[in-house]
Amino acid sequence: MDHRILIVDDDKEIAGLVAIYLKNEGYETELAHDGQEALDKLAASEFHLVVLDVMMPRMDGLEACRRIREKAEIPILMLSAKAEDMDKILGLMTGADDYLVKPFHPLELTARVKSLLRRAYRYSPVSPESADGSAVLRIHGLTINKATHTAEFDGRTIKLTSTEFGILHLLAGHPGRVFSAEDIFQQVWKEKYFESNNTVMVHISKLRDKLEQETGNKLITTVWGVGYKIDV
Structure with missing residues (x-):
């Protein structure tokens, strides 16, 4: 199954690096740079996972996560520069499946993405x-x-x-x-x-x-x- 991943981060350099890491693993990627752009892209096309930064202009990642969860159960990996437990809990409570603190190692990012995709799509109606x-x-x-x-x-x-x-x-x-x-x-x-x-x-x-x-x-x-x- 070819998985399409939406990467949402206002830091274009970080978003580009994440895209490179995931493309090297065989995933198709697309970028958005704020929460509203992410919602627009999700409404227009099918994605299998969202990598979502917290701190962004116009609409931050927490609000975007809430709105995504109102319509879809797509796996969400949240990224944040904040490492405190309450920030992590807040991110998970808004609907994220997992939480990764910046800066992160590329291998950890790809491992988290693979784990989320495996849990979300490993079952088939014809199993x-x-x-x-x-x-x-x-x-x-x-x-x-x-x-x-x-x-x-x-x-x-x-x-x-x-x-x-x-x-x-x-x-x-x-x-x-x-x-x-x-x-x-x-x-x-x-x-x-x-x-x-x-x-x-x-x-x-x-x-x-x-x-x-x-x-x-x-x-x-x-x-x-x-x-x-x-x-x-």
């Missing part, structure tokens, strides 16, 4: 795993289909990012089992977990809110000091 129904989980009125990467409740599709779907599928596939944040990160992100990483907590919070809005039940239970679970 042989779905032939015997094993790809479908049903719990608390939810139907979770790994083959189509969708979750439904009462006939309605719940809008989830690829990361949120991965967490839900993991917990729902092992009802009653408690997963630590480290377990979840390593199984969903497929990367090494670092202590004081707030990424899982933020994504769990957003997933809980979406589940409660659609089902009236948060479903995911916190076992304080241990981790998270979905009860039978």
Whole structure:
């Protein structure tokens, strides 16, 4: 599958360098230099992932991320010169799937992009795993289909990012089992977990809110000091 990536950064030199890194990995890229231009390009053409800087004129990355999330579940990798935890949490809470602090190493950037694309597009409606129904989980009125990467409740599709779907599928596939944040990160992100990483907590919070809005039940239970679970 040929993936098209939209790179959004008002620093044209950085945007150009990111494009070079990703083109070297075989991706097709296009550039935008503020949030509004990014929204216009997303409305006019199909992209598979957005690399989105935070600090930009006219419309910053946080607002652009919110508006993208109103219409699409495309993976978003947010870039920022700010390394503080609250900045990272704010970025993830607006809908970003991952967060990378500038300056970054090209190998780290491409690894994050590959990981996001793998999570978002690794499932296919014609996956042989779905032939015997094993790809479908049903719990608390939810139907979770790994083959189509969708979750439904009462006939309605719940809008989830690829990361949120991965967490839900993991917990729902092992009802009653408690997963630590480290377990979840390593199984969903497929990367090494670092202590004081707030990424899982933020994504769990957003997933809980979406589940409660659609089902009236948060479903995911916190076992304080241990981790998270979905009860039978």
